[in-house]
Amino acid sequence: MTVIDLSKQPNADSDLRLFLDTVCETHELDFAAYAGVNPIAQTVHGFVNYPDEWQKLYVEQGFQHRDPTLLTAARSIAPVDWVRLRQEDSFRTLFRAAHDFGIAEQGLTIPVRGPYGDIGLFSVTRNCSDKEWGLLKKKILGEMQHLAVHLHDNVVRSHALTRALTSPSLSARETEILQWVAAGKTQQDVADILNISNRTVEVHLRSSRSKLGALTTSQAVGRAIGLGLIHPN
Amino acid sequence: MIIVVDGLNRDRYGRLLDEMFALRARVFGKRLGWEVDIKDGKEIDQFDALDPAYVIGVNDNGKVVSCVRALQTTGPHMLSDVFSAILDGDQPLRSPTIWESTRFCVDTEALDRGKTRNSVSYATCELMAASLEYAQESGISDIVTVIDPIMDRVLKRSDCAPYGYVGKTTPMGKVPAMAALLDCSDERIEKIRNFAGIEGNVFMDEDAAAALADPVAPEIDHSLFDAIMSAGPQPDAETRNMLEQYCHDQASAAQSRDELHAANRLAGVLFEAGMINRRKPKFFVC
Structure with missing residues (x-):
């Protein structure tokens, strides 16, 4: 099971829900949620794969106005492990209610900051011991960061105005490296050709993937060709 | 010891932040002569309003002796907005697993020479190791850091040479500035720790942190986010x-x-x- 590439999807709500489901299946998680604010388009997005009854109660109780996994976590640049929020009253109220739906306190929220003041909050949870949670978190955290930004970027770009403002802008180095990769060179080949370290090449590729909304380097190459940013010989 | 102050706990550490802004004013405003805004003896810029994470070194008397600031590269940060000269007008890196580190400095007046725990060398290495460990703990694998050539030399001498650079070295006041790349790997952290003889956990525990907190803790203001939501x-x-x-x-x-x-x-x-x-x-x- 691989996580779906959202940039290829029409971005219907069902696809976003499917994205959350595959993230959970791939990474041994129970539930996932996304909430985002796009101040340019003045839109708010939210979707979750929590049980319907819990979603209903959540809205009825107005938890979105005091949920610390959203509101407090939004002020961090680092992923916020919910253990950090446990002493807040609002956290205890929320999770006392959530407990009846099999939703545990072990979870984390990844805050995403976009270039236009847009904020995305991607959160995941898993019912397990704190120790197990710690191990799982360490294993999946880097990947979760990438998925959170992929999801957020695609939601933000689903709005016509933001899409018009956010055409990918690669640096000269990123373009040069993608051009060599498109010509079939390996990462080490490119490092040797440009006389820079292998890891510098890797960092520029990672940045290119992020800017092009791609999950893999091949997708990034394909998209860069499609946008006329690089030209295969 | 090291404490991390971010958007979640900054309301509790006003005194530490004020000391940190004053240290930045002395280092970047006076010693390095960068063009920075200083008000009331504190150097604060627009990025400090974005709830960055600060990794702060504190001596045994509870005084701030070192600091560095981290921001995500997916959103507004210094290389994308104000240090674009270093990139020669080119586009900055953007990745969920790369952070930008800026305003790295230590208090050379409060610290002494030599290699003891109260030395410039130890405080520098402790802050470097702590910031890499904090980033690694957050799922970050690389850091792009804006530094001057002196800091670049310090990194090389402390067995922490950057593995690469982006853009070019550019005048930034009395000294030039450059953007260097560091990996947040166990290997690099180990090398820095070995160089300075740093052992055990460098981050202070909850009790030590509580002792540094301001007397009264105001509630976090959610009103802006609520209004947007x-x-x-x-x-x-x-x-x-x-x-x-x-x-x-x-x-x-x-x-x-x-x-x-x-x-x-x-x-x-x-x-x-x-x-x-x-x-x-x-x-x-x-």
């Missing part, structure tokens, strides 16, 4: 009017055919997005 899906009438007025002003102020086309294109995009009512008001003359 409850703003609703589409612009209200007033915003629509302002956007339409803006499009009108852009079109009227156009000096050339290209500018007029650009203004009309913007109006078109806003209209397509359902954010203004009229695509081409009567005053738009093409």
Whole structure:
């Protein structure tokens, strides 16, 4: 099971829900949620794969106005492990209610900051011991960061105005490296050709993937060709 | 010892932050002569308003002796906004697993030479190791850091040489500045720790942190986020009017055919997005 590439999807709500489901299946998680604010388009997005009854109660109780996994976590640049929020009253109220739906306190929220003041909050949870949670978190955290930004970027770009403002802008180095990769060179080949370290090449590729909304380097190459940013010989 | 102050706990550590801003004023304003804004002896810029994470070194007397600031590269940060000269007008890196580190400094007046725990060398290495460990703990694998050539030499001498650079070395006041790349790997952290003889956990425990907190802890202000979250899906009438007025002003102020086309294109995009009512008001003359 691989996580779906959202940039290829029409971005219907069902696809976003499917994205959350595959993230959970791939990474041994129970539930996932996304909430985002796009101040340019003045839109708010939210979707979750929590049980319907819990979603209903959540809205009825107005938890979105005091949920610390959203509101407090939004002020961090680092992923916020919910253990950090446990002493807040609002956290205890929320999770006392959530407990009846099999939703545990072990979870984390990844805050995403976009270039236009847009904020995305991607959160995941898993019912397990704190120790197990710690191990799982360490294993999946880097990947979760990438998925959170992929999801957020695609939601933000689903709005016509933001899409018009956010055409990918690669640096000269990123373009040069993608051009060599498109010509079939390996990462080490490119490092040797440009006389820079292998890891510098890797960092520029990672940045290119992020800017092009791609999950893999091949997708990034394909998209860069499609946008006329690089030209295969 | 090291403490991390971020948007979640900054309301509790006003005193530490004030000392940190004062240290930055002495280092970047006076010693390095960078063009920074200093008010009331504190150096604070627009990025400090974005809830960055600060990794702060504190001595045994509870005084701030070192600090560095971290921001995500997916959103606004210094290389994308104000240090663009270093990138020679080129685009900055953007990745969920790369952070930018800026304003790295240590208090050379409060610390001494030599290699003891109270030395410049130890405090520098402790802060470097701590910031890499904090980033690694957050799922970050690389850091792009804005430094001067002196700091670059310090990194190389401390067995922590950057594995690469982006952009070029650019004058930034009395000294030039550059953007270096560091991996947040166990290997690099180990090398720094070995170099300075740092053992055990460098981050202070909850009790030590509580002892440094301000006397009264005010509630975190959620009002702004709440206001945005409850703003609703589409612009209200007033915003629509302002956007339409803006499009009108852009079109009227156009000096050339290209500018007029650009203004009309913007109006078109806003209209397509359902954010203004009229695509081409009567005053738009093409």
